[in-house]
Amino acid sequence: MDLNSVYQRLNTGSKKWSQYPEDVLPMWVADMDFPVAPPIMQALKNRLEHPLLGYSVAQDTLRQTLVEHLARRYGWHVQPQDLVFLPGVEPGVNMALNTLAPPGSGVVVQTPNYSPLLSAPANWKLPRVDLPLQADANGEYPTDIAALQHALLSARTFLLSNPHNPMGKVFDREELQAIGDACVRHDVLIVSDEIHADILFDGRRHTPVASLSAEIADRSVTLMSASKAWNIAGMKTAFAIIQNADLRERFNAGRLGLVDSVNALGLEATHAAYSQGEAWLQQVNAYLQDNRDYLAHAIKNRFPGVRMHLPQSTYLAWLDCSALDIQHPQAFFLREAKVALSDGLEFGEDCGQFVRLNFGCPRPMLEEALARMERSLQPPA
Ligand SMILES: Cc1ncc(COP(=O)(O)O)c(C=O)c1O
Structure with missing residues (x-):
């Protein structure tokens, strides 16, 4: 499939392309500008050959496909009945907090983090206990396990984003084991948002935290969806895996x-993604990795005031603009470059000097966004 072609998405009801005036290049919400994988399109067309679209349920074939995917991809063995189908990961996070977290109990969230995860505890009047992710000497963001142990003393839930948005961090097995074991020790529920699990760079592997031990699985709600990796967020279909x-x-x-x-169509699309979407996924992962490297090179050489953390997953780059000395970088690039980035403030109260750039797009679009941003930073002639 040709991933370099730019598709016109104005007037298609695309949220990404409707939010700002037409002259703004949208590089914000986590939605890619690639056409849907052909097997998914074919499955949707086949389904539409049948003229009825009533209430739908996940059929055994879909459950079985997902069970096999989890076993093959992550070595995680679950039962078909462990799956709960949902219209999105965000509703799943909120259902878990509402019904499983004891009233008034603390919820640990690593910061910065995806804004709906940061705000979810307050939806249910649960205090948020922040656990900051801080860079080590290698520029990695390891979980501070001692700080986690301390935070868990005042919490009954740990809300994990793995892989992490916006840092693009893939948690390795040892780190997850330490997190999971700490949650077992402190009798804490784990709600793990693993929506970005199938976008991986540099040969990395994703580990579902619940796959690490029976004790961890027993206290975990894991949330997944084909929506990010196969770019079908508008199909509104996700699933929880809850073994307890x-x-x-x-x-x-x-x-x-x-x-x-x-x-109804989301179920078809999800089935096609996990049963026939592998070739497309590999091609897109490779393309995204190239885009990431191109972007990192451009930032290093053309944007001296910007620092980029190299994502290991996701198509989202977390850019530190503090050295640009601009009061509000997101507003600046929107106004001066006509490029819409996500505002760092959405991901943390102290992240106003950051922007998040979505590089899940054809290379010409990424080049255009960078050219506009570069021009906006030139001193006036
Ligand atoms: C980490 C994370 N969780 C959840 C979501 C949203 O999921 P959904 O649209 O299935 O509610 C996103 C979307 O960008 C995300 O990045």
């Missing part, structure tokens, strides 16, 4: 007439 039957029942009760059943 009691947790699963309480989680499901949290739908409360607010979290609806799943989308």
Whole structure:
């Protein structure tokens, strides 16, 4: 598939392309500008050959496909009934906090973090306990396990983003084992958002935290979706994996007439992604890795005031603009470059000097965004 072609998405109802005026290049929300994998499109067309689109449920074939995917990809063995289908990962996070976290109990969240994860505890009047991710000498962001142990003393839930948005951090097995063991020791529930699990660079592997031991699985709600890796977020289909039957029942009760059943076409698309989407996924992962390297090279050589953390997953680059000495970099690039980036402030109260750039797009679009941003920083002639 040709990933270099730029598709016109104005007037398609795309959230990414509707948010700003037409002359703004949107590099913000986590939605890629690549056409959907052909097997997914074909599955949708096949489904539409049948003229009825009533309420839908996940069929056994989809459950089986996902069970096999989890076993093959991560060596994680779950049962078909452990899967709970949802219209999104975000509703799943909120259902878990609402029904499984004891009233008023603390929720540990690593900061910075994806804004709906930062704000979810407050939705349920649960205090957020921040655990800052700080760079070590190698520029990596390891979890401070001693600080985690301390934070868990005042919490009953750990909300994990793995791989992490916006840092693009892939947690390795040892780090996850230490996190999981700490949660077991402190009797803390783990809600693990693993929506970016299938976008991986440099030969890295994703580890679901719940796959590490029966004790960890017993207290985990894992949330996944084909929506990021296969770029089908508009299909509104995700799934939770909850191996503990009691947790699963309480989680499901949290739908409360607010979290609806799943989308008929989303189920088809999800099935096609996990059963026939591997070739497309590999091609896109390779393309994204090249885009990441191109971007990192450009930032280093053309943007002396900007520092980029090299993401290991996701198509999101976390850019530190503090040395530019601009009061609000996101607003500056929107106004002066007509490039819409995500505002660092969404990811943490102290991240106003950061922007997040979505490089999940054809290379010409990325080049255009960088050219505009570079020009906006030139002193006036
Ligand atoms: C870490 C993370 N979790 C959840 C979501 C949203 O998931 P959904 O659209 O399935 O609610 C996103 C979207 O960008 C994300 O990056």
